[in-house]
Structure formats: structure tokens, C-alpha cells
Amino acid sequence: MRFGSKPLGFVINFLLGVSWALMLIGAVTSFLSFYHTSFVFAVLSAAVGAIPGLVGVLLLEYLITDKEKLNELKKQTALLKKLTKER
Numbered sequence: 001m002r003f004g005s006k007p008l009g010f011v012i013n014f015l016l017g018v019s020w021a022l023m024l025i026g027a028v029t030s031f032l033s034f035y036h037t038s039f040v041f042a043v044l045s046a047a048v049g050a051i052p053g054l055v056g057v058l059l060l061e062y063l064i065t066d067k068e069k070l071n072e073l074k075k076q077t078a079l080l081k082k083l084t085k086e087r
Contacts, residue, residue: 016060023053 030049035042 012060012064016057019053019056019060021053022056023050026050026053 026049027046031042031046033042034045
């Protein structure tokens with residue numbers, strides 16, 4: 001991903017990694033807690049345990065996409081202003 005400020009990119013990447021780790025930990029611990037009861041129940045609880053981490057990933061990816069969209073719109077605006085000055 002391309003960010004104008006290096007610290008912001010570092011923080012976003014760090015939080016994205018934390019979200020993926022939270023998803024993995026939630027899924028594995030939920031699965032291991034319930035696999036002795038029923039395999040189907042363990043799989044369902046693993047899916048539910050992964051939801052908080054996946055929500056974090058989704059929100060951060062949305063933030064990244066929105067930031068890149070804003071940068072592209074700024075570039076397009078600058079190009080359009082340059083084109084209108086030439087006419």
C-alpha cells in the first residue's frame with residue numbers, strides 16, 4: 001500500500017497484523033475449547049471466535065482503500081486543473 005506518510009503506513013500495517021493474529025487466536029482457542037464436545041460445534045465456535053479479528057481486518061482494509069481513493073482523486077483533480085489551464 002502507498003501512504004504519503006511513513007508513520008501512518010507503519011501503524012496501519014501493524015494494526016492489520018494484530019487483527020489477523022486476533023482472528024487466528026480467536027478461531028484456534030474456540031476450536032480447541034469445544035472439539036471434545038462435537039466437531040461441528042467446534043467449527044462453528046471457531047467461526048464465531050474469528051469474527052472480531054475479521055471485523056478489524058475489514059475496517060482497516062476499508063481505511064486503506066479510502067485513503068488510496070482520496071490520493072487518486074487528488075491526482076486526477078490536479079491533472080484536470082492542468083488540462084483546463086492549457087485551453
